Amino acid sequence: MELINFKVGCKTISLKILDILLTERFNNDLTTLPNNNKSFIGVKDYMETPTPVFDLGIILNGNSTEQSNKHALEQLRKWQESLEVWFTHLEKSLTKNNTAISTNSTQLHNFEVFYQEFQTDNEDLQAIMEKFDQPFKSLLQTMDKAAEASSDDNKKQVSKYIINIKQNSLMQLNRLFEAAKEQITLDYKPIIVFTTKDGSTPHVGLLVDKVEDNVDYKKEDIKPLDKLTEVGFDIDPQTKNMMRGLIKLAEKHSVLIDPSAIFSPVRAAQEDVQENAAYGLF
Structure with missing residues (x-):
């Protein structure tokens, strides 16, 4: 499985390369809309599709890198x-x-x-x-x-x-x-990662700090997080829902995330878990 690692504040996250349509420099040119989600920073007209963009720093670290x-x-x-x-x-x-x-x-x-x-x-x-x-x-x-x-x-x-x-x-x-x-x-030169569910249509844009590298991982190299998240860790449902595994890097770990599950309603969490097999991991 080919993954691309991205830096988000002090954390590293990984996305399957097939989940990524394109990355582009963030020029602070998004259209803002009323919304209660603090991580939502605006809409980008990408491939003639209004695509919501979210700040992963706020989701993963509590505040944006900016x-x-x-x-x-x-x-x-x-x-x-x-x-x-x-x-x-x-x-x-x-x-x-x-x-x-x-x-x-x-x-x-x-x-x-x-x-x-x-x-x-x-x-x-x-x-x-x-x-x-x-x-x-x-x-x-x-x-x-x-x-x-x-x-x-x-x-x-x-x-x-x-x-x-x-x-x-x-x-x-x-x-x-x-x-x-x-x-x-x-x-600080942030980029937007435009993700996809079907390989051609934009799903959401994710604001990250920078691209780290791309690597190949085997299924056995990706450790599931089910045991970690069920023993008292206070992880909000939205964040927990999008995490798919932990990957060992040289000196730390990266969290593999599924962009199709990001910002899914909490009530859909169980459905997303059942769709893990379709995501190609467990």
Whole structure:
């Protein structure tokens, strides 16, 4: 069985190649319609057939990749602005007479926790975030030296340390902030996968992040999920209804989904299960 793997946020899903009509770049040009389904994002006139398009990120992850990216960008912008404000206050504290020196250690600790605990499935973005540690630790060391020189009333040395922070660690941190934001923006190029039930007519469009690869799997390589889903896992009926099996990849798993069962009414779940044989798996 030939399958194509797609990335959806932190998850990988697989579709039978025979279930796919075409993939195309998502240009945010869908026609929106009133609907209570949060994953429904609009209609695309495809092959002269109005085809509903759904965001798989919302279905599988609870929120769209676009929303996750916006949140990450907001966090990066917030911390970048916060560090700039922090340094401005520190500089005033160190250079003005009779001003208490405030390093705001809580804010610095929170920033350190932010970049150390930042998690993403984007390897390039993760690599950028891991680079924050070196210049930040250097900034802290230089800041301590500047505070000590200020307490000794050594204004000349204080000035040197401030310049050092501006031209080295703070500049490096700003470059990393810009690189991280650019990586988030440039990496997100979602596509719509148009699926079919009969091999020729569009069924639904599925918004995914990117195409991963295509592979051949044998029936025995696809593990059924019936035991997993019946022992207390809280999976909503819509999601449970579309899952057909678990596939072992190199370092993780992919969920095989049946697009013909996606968004079927809950009452039809049992009928869809009975049609598994027609789907060519179990």
